[in-house]
Amino acid sequence: MTLKTLSKITRALLYALMALVAALMAALFISADVRTFMENEYGAAGSTVLFYAMLLVCGGIALWILIELAAVLKTVESDPFVERNAAAFMRMGIAAEAAGLVFFVKCFFMFTIMTAVCALVMILSGLFALTLGMVFRRAVEYKRENELTI
Amino acid sequence: MIRVNLDIMLARRGVSGGELAEAIGITQANLSILKTNKGKAIRFSTLDAICKKLNCTPGDILEYVEDNNGAE
Numbered sequence A: 001m002t003l004k005t006l007s008k009i010t011r012a013l014l015y016a017l018m019a020l021v022a023a024l025m026a027a028l029f030i031s032a033d034v035r036t037f038m039e040n041e042y043g044a045a046g047s048t049v050l051f052y053a054m055l056l057v058c059g060g061i062a063l064w065i066l067i068e069l070a071a072v073l074k075t076v077e078s079d080p081f082v083e084r085n086a087a088a089f090m091r092m093g094i095a096a097e098a099a100g101l102v103f104f105v106k107c108f109f110m111f112t113i114m115t116a117v118c119a120l121v122m123i124l125s126g127l128f129a130l131t132l133g134m135v136f137r138r139a140v141e142y143k144r145e146n147e148l149t150i
Numbered sequence B: 001m002i003r004v005n006l007d008i009m010l011a012r013r014g015v016s017g018g019e020l021a022e023a024i025g026i027t028q029a030n031l032s033i034l035k036t037n038k039g040k041a042i043r044f045s046t047l048d049a050i051c052k053k054l055n056c057t058p059g060d061i062l063e064y065v066e067d068n069n070g071a072e
Helices: A003-030 A032-040 A048-076 A083-109 A113-147 B006-013 B017-024 B028-035 B044-054
Strands: B002-004 B062-064
Touching: A003 A032, A003 A048, A032 A048, A048 A083, A083 A113, B006 B028, B006 B044, B017 B028, B017 B044
Parallel strands: none
Antiparallel strands: B002 B062
Protein backbone atom coordinates (compact mmCIF):
# COMPACT_ATOMS: atom_id res chain seq x y z
CA MET A 1 0.00 0.00 0.00
CA THR A 2 1.43 3.38 -0.98
CA LEU A 3 1.64 6.41 1.26
CA LYS A 4 -0.90 8.21 -0.93
CA THR A 5 -3.47 5.41 -0.57
CA LEU A 6 -2.87 5.12 3.16
CA SER A 7 -3.28 8.86 3.62
CA LYS A 8 -6.49 8.89 1.56
CA ILE A 9 -8.04 5.97 3.50
CA THR A 10 -7.13 7.56 6.85
CA ARG A 11 -8.53 10.90 5.77
CA ALA A 12 -11.75 9.26 4.58
CA LEU A 13 -12.11 7.60 8.00
CA LEU A 14 -11.43 10.93 9.70
CA TYR A 15 -14.13 12.65 7.62
CA ALA A 16 -16.57 9.84 8.50
CA LEU A 17 -15.67 10.28 12.18
CA MET A 18 -16.19 14.05 11.89
CA ALA A 19 -19.66 13.45 10.43
CA LEU A 20 -20.43 10.97 13.23
CA VAL A 21 -19.34 13.39 15.98
CA ALA A 22 -21.36 16.22 14.39
CA ALA A 23 -24.39 13.93 14.05
CA LEU A 24 -24.11 12.83 17.69
CA MET A 25 -23.88 16.44 18.83
CA ALA A 26 -26.97 17.29 16.79
CA ALA A 27 -28.77 14.19 18.11
CA LEU A 28 -28.47 15.56 21.65
CA PHE A 29 -30.93 18.27 20.67
CA ILE A 30 -32.95 16.60 17.93
CA SER A 31 -33.57 13.08 19.19
CA ALA A 32 -35.89 12.56 22.15
CA ASP A 33 -34.61 8.99 22.49
CA VAL A 34 -31.04 10.21 23.02
CA ARG A 35 -32.26 12.73 25.59
CA THR A 36 -34.18 10.04 27.45
CA PHE A 37 -31.20 7.69 27.32
CA MET A 38 -28.88 10.37 28.70
CA GLU A 39 -31.26 11.25 31.47
CA ASN A 40 -32.28 7.76 32.54
CA GLU A 41 -29.32 5.56 31.72
CA TYR A 42 -26.36 7.88 31.88
CA GLY A 43 -27.12 9.79 35.04
CA ALA A 44 -27.68 13.16 33.41
CA ALA A 45 -31.07 13.78 34.96
CA GLY A 46 -29.68 15.75 37.89
CA SER A 47 -27.86 18.38 35.87
CA THR A 48 -28.88 18.11 32.25
CA VAL A 49 -27.54 21.54 31.24
CA LEU A 50 -24.11 20.86 32.72
CA PHE A 51 -24.00 17.41 31.17
CA TYR A 52 -25.02 18.70 27.72
CA ALA A 53 -22.55 21.57 27.96
CA MET A 54 -19.78 19.08 28.75
CA LEU A 55 -20.74 16.85 25.84
CA LEU A 56 -20.87 19.83 23.44
CA VAL A 57 -17.51 21.20 24.59
CA CYS A 58 -15.88 17.77 24.23
CA GLY A 59 -17.62 17.21 20.88
CA GLY A 60 -16.35 20.56 19.63
CA ILE A 61 -12.83 19.73 20.80
CA ALA A 62 -13.04 16.32 19.10
CA LEU A 63 -14.16 17.96 15.84
CA TRP A 64 -11.34 20.47 16.01
CA ILE A 65 -8.76 17.72 16.62
CA LEU A 66 -10.15 15.70 13.68
CA ILE A 67 -9.99 18.75 11.37
CA GLU A 68 -6.39 19.45 12.42
CA LEU A 69 -5.47 15.78 11.91
CA ALA A 70 -7.03 15.76 8.43
CA ALA A 71 -5.07 18.91 7.56
CA VAL A 72 -1.83 17.29 8.76
CA LEU A 73 -2.57 14.12 6.77
CA LYS A 74 -3.08 16.19 3.63
CA THR A 75 0.57 17.25 3.77
CA VAL A 76 1.93 13.71 4.27
CA GLU A 77 2.17 13.06 0.53
CA SER A 78 4.15 16.21 -0.21
CA ASP A 79 6.10 17.60 2.75
CA PRO A 80 4.90 16.87 6.30
CA PHE A 81 7.84 18.52 8.07
CA VAL A 82 6.57 22.08 8.08
CA GLU A 83 6.12 24.48 10.96
CA ARG A 84 2.34 24.43 10.48
CA ASN A 85 2.16 20.70 11.29
CA ALA A 86 4.30 21.09 14.40
CA ALA A 87 2.00 23.88 15.59
CA ALA A 88 -1.05 21.74 14.70
CA PHE A 89 0.17 18.90 16.94
CA MET A 90 0.76 21.36 19.78
CA ARG A 91 -2.79 22.74 19.32
CA MET A 92 -4.21 19.20 19.22
CA GLY A 93 -2.30 18.36 22.40
CA ILE A 94 -3.65 21.39 24.24
CA ALA A 95 -7.19 20.65 22.99
CA ALA A 96 -6.96 17.02 24.12
CA GLU A 97 -5.67 18.10 27.54
CA ALA A 98 -8.64 20.48 27.81
CA ALA A 99 -11.06 17.67 26.96
CA GLY A 100 -9.27 15.41 29.45
CA LEU A 101 -9.68 18.09 32.11
CA VAL A 102 -13.41 18.37 31.37
CA PHE A 103 -13.80 14.58 31.78
CA PHE A 104 -11.64 14.65 34.90
CA VAL A 105 -13.79 17.36 36.49
CA LYS A 106 -16.91 15.41 35.48
CA CYS A 107 -15.64 12.46 37.49
CA PHE A 108 -16.28 14.47 40.68
CA PHE A 109 -19.87 15.31 39.74
CA MET A 110 -21.13 12.39 37.64
CA PHE A 111 -18.75 9.50 38.00
CA THR A 112 -18.91 6.63 35.55
CA ILE A 113 -16.14 4.21 34.65
CA MET A 114 -16.25 5.42 31.03
CA THR A 115 -15.74 9.04 32.14
CA ALA A 116 -12.61 8.05 34.04
CA VAL A 117 -11.37 6.03 31.05
CA CYS A 118 -12.08 8.95 28.69
CA ALA A 119 -10.26 11.37 30.99
CA LEU A 120 -7.22 9.10 31.09
CA VAL A 121 -7.26 8.47 27.33
CA MET A 122 -7.62 12.18 26.50
CA ILE A 123 -4.85 13.22 28.90
CA LEU A 124 -2.52 10.55 27.50
CA SER A 125 -3.44 11.46 23.90
CA GLY A 126 -2.79 15.11 24.69
CA LEU A 127 0.64 14.35 26.11
CA PHE A 128 1.38 12.17 23.08
CA ALA A 129 0.32 14.95 20.68
CA LEU A 130 2.42 17.52 22.55
CA THR A 131 5.44 15.20 22.35
CA LEU A 132 4.81 14.67 18.64
CA GLY A 133 4.56 18.43 18.19
CA MET A 134 7.98 18.90 19.76
CA VAL A 135 9.43 16.06 17.67
CA PHE A 136 7.98 17.65 14.53
CA ARG A 137 9.43 21.03 15.51
CA ARG A 138 12.87 19.45 15.79
CA ALA A 139 12.37 17.65 12.47
CA VAL A 140 11.52 20.98 10.84
CA GLU A 141 14.75 22.45 12.23
CA TYR A 142 16.78 19.47 10.94
CA LYS A 143 15.11 19.71 7.55
CA ARG A 144 15.81 23.44 7.30
CA GLU A 145 19.44 22.84 8.22
CA ASN A 146 19.71 20.02 5.70
CA GLU A 147 18.24 22.21 2.98
CA LEU A 148 20.92 24.80 3.67
CA THR A 149 23.73 22.23 3.56
CA ILE A 150 25.17 22.40 0.08
CA MET B 1 31.96 33.66 10.89
CA ILE B 2 33.02 31.79 7.80
CA ARG B 3 32.86 33.79 4.59
CA VAL B 4 32.59 32.04 1.25
CA ASN B 5 34.77 33.68 -1.38
CA LEU B 6 33.47 31.63 -4.26
CA ASP B 7 32.73 34.68 -6.43
CA ILE B 8 36.36 35.77 -6.27
CA MET B 9 37.64 32.31 -7.21
CA LEU B 10 35.15 32.04 -10.05
CA ALA B 11 36.29 35.41 -11.42
CA ARG B 12 39.97 34.43 -11.07
CA ARG B 13 39.46 31.17 -12.93
CA GLY B 14 37.05 32.67 -15.48
CA VAL B 15 34.40 30.11 -14.71
CA SER B 16 30.71 31.01 -14.67
CA GLY B 17 28.37 30.05 -11.83
CA GLY B 18 26.26 27.90 -14.13
CA GLU B 19 29.32 26.06 -15.40
CA LEU B 20 30.52 25.33 -11.87
CA ALA B 21 27.06 24.24 -10.72
CA GLU B 22 26.82 21.80 -13.60
CA ALA B 23 30.35 20.51 -13.08
CA ILE B 24 29.87 19.76 -9.38
CA GLY B 25 26.29 18.54 -9.70
CA ILE B 26 24.35 21.11 -7.67
CA THR B 27 21.61 23.48 -8.71
CA GLN B 28 22.21 27.16 -9.46
CA ALA B 29 19.89 27.99 -6.56
CA ASN B 30 22.09 26.04 -4.15
CA LEU B 31 25.23 27.62 -5.59
CA SER B 32 23.64 31.00 -5.03
CA ILE B 33 22.92 30.07 -1.37
CA LEU B 34 26.60 29.17 -1.02
CA LYS B 35 27.85 32.32 -2.72
CA THR B 36 25.67 34.64 -0.66
CA ASN B 37 26.77 33.06 2.66
CA LYS B 38 23.24 31.88 3.42
CA GLY B 39 24.25 28.22 3.67
CA LYS B 40 24.47 26.49 7.06
CA ALA B 41 27.08 23.92 6.05
CA ILE B 42 29.03 22.59 3.12
CA ARG B 43 29.56 18.91 2.39
CA PHE B 44 33.13 17.64 1.97
CA SER B 45 32.05 16.14 -1.35
CA THR B 46 30.86 19.56 -2.59
CA LEU B 47 34.03 21.23 -1.36
CA ASP B 48 36.10 18.53 -3.02
CA ALA B 49 34.28 18.99 -6.33
CA ILE B 50 34.64 22.80 -6.21
CA CYS B 51 38.36 22.58 -5.44
CA LYS B 52 38.83 20.08 -8.25
CA LYS B 53 36.99 22.23 -10.78
CA LEU B 54 38.61 25.54 -9.75
CA ASN B 55 42.00 23.98 -9.03
CA CYS B 56 42.27 25.55 -5.60
CA THR B 57 42.27 24.63 -1.89
CA PRO B 58 39.44 25.03 0.64
CA GLY B 59 41.34 27.99 2.12
CA ASP B 60 40.95 29.84 -1.16
CA ILE B 61 37.18 29.53 -0.92
CA LEU B 62 36.50 29.71 2.81
CA GLU B 63 37.77 32.47 5.07
CA TYR B 64 37.32 33.12 8.77
CA VAL B 65 36.36 36.70 9.62
CA GLU B 66 35.73 38.19 13.04
CA ASP B 67 32.06 38.73 13.75
CA ASN B 68 31.16 42.39 14.31
CA ASN B 69 28.33 41.68 16.75
CA GLY B 70 30.08 38.75 18.39
CA ALA B 71 27.24 36.39 17.52
CA GLU B 72 28.12 32.82 16.63
